[in-house]
Amino acid sequence: MKGFIFSLDAVLALILVMMAGAVITMQPASITEREDVSAALRQQAEDRAITAFYLGNSASESIDSGADYGECGVFYELMEDATGNNLENREPVIKIVFCEEA
Amino acid sequence: MLKGQLFSVDFLVSMIAVTAAIGLLIHSAEVNAYSQKEEQLYNELKQVAETAADLLVASNDTACRVKETGEHLVNCVNSKTSEEELRQLFPGSGYGYQICSDTINLDCGTYREGDYYEAKRLVVTNQGSIGKHDFETGNFTSGGAIEISVRVWRT
Numbered sequence: 001m002k003g004f005i006f007s008l009d010a011v012l013a014l015i016l017v018m019m020a021g022a023v024i025t026m027q028p029a030s031i032t033e034r035e036d037v038s039a040a041l042r043q044q045a046e047d048r049a050i051t052a053f054y055l056g057n058s059a060s061e062s063i064d065s066g067a068d069y070g071e072c073g074v075f076y077e078l079m080e081d082a083t084g085n086n087l088e089n090r091e092p093v094i095k096i097v098f099c100e101e102a
Numbered sequence: 103m104l105k106g107q108l109f110s111v112d113f114l115v116s117m118i119a120v121t122a123a124i125g126l127l128i129h130s131a132e133v134n135a136y137s138q139k140e141e142q143l144y145n146e147l148k149q150v151a152e153t154a155a156d157l158l159v160a161s162n163d164t165a166c167r168v169k170e171t172g173e174h175l176v177n178c179v180n181s182k183t184s185e186e187e188l189r190q191l192f193p194g195s196g197y198g199y200q201i202c203s204d205t206i207n208l209d210c211g212t213y214r215e216g217d218y219y220e221a222k223r224l225v226v227t228n229q230g231s232i233g234k235h236d237f238e239t240g241n242f243t244s245g246g247a248i249e250i251s252v253r254v255w256r257t
Contacts, residue, residue, distance in 0.1 A: 047224035051247040056240035
């Protein structure tokens with residue numbers, strides 16, 4: 001092929017290698033970011049649960065069920081009956097879902 | 103090869119490609135080293151801020167105490183906590199910090215714009231110890247849950 005420096009195969013291989021390199025470099029950063037978001041949401045869920053317990057609310061009341069929630073649902077266990085704090089007799093816990101608002 | 107030509111065109115083109123590849127590799131190594139250092143700094147700030155926030159909501163010096171039982175309540179902060187007690191939540195030197203909320207304030211507004219890490223906690227606050235009856239009826243002086251923000255940066 002007159003005028004061609006590299007063959008089509010070589011160009012394709014180069015593109016593939018570059019794409020693979022880019023994917024490998026980008027992956028760890030996105031995982032770390034996702035872990036950070038997840039940890040922050042878990043913390044929020046814990047905080048909401050305990051403050052709702054203190055204030056005599058149900059933590060699930062503080063979550064807008066009509067909102068358009070984004071990624072990262074976090075499951076958290078919560079006091080079953082949040083009304084009436086009692087130091088001697090702690091209530092059991094249930095599972096709730098807490099997600100980032102989109 | 104023409105007469106007087108030292109290298110073939112193929113060789114020259116491949117040398118250019120190899121030089122560019124080595125350049126890219128060195129650049130990529132530098133970028134990686136820089137981002138690793140940045141990440142290390144970020145993780146350090148994160149650890150200091152998250153630890154301070156955890157201590158703020160859970161340590162005996164800052165958490166609300168139930169008068170009758172002497173228990174301390176996690177995620178309930180005594181809004182009468184002294185500035186000195188709040189400063190003890192952070193390492194002695196090398197860091198700037200602030201705590202901001204509606205009821206607790208430590209150097210709020212002093213941070214330098216830019217590289218800081220912010221840890222947030224949702225708490226209730228109470229002025230001093232709380233009576234058992236007030237606790238059981240959810241009668242905290244903050245009236246509801248408030249957000250506390252702990253910011254840490256390098257000095």
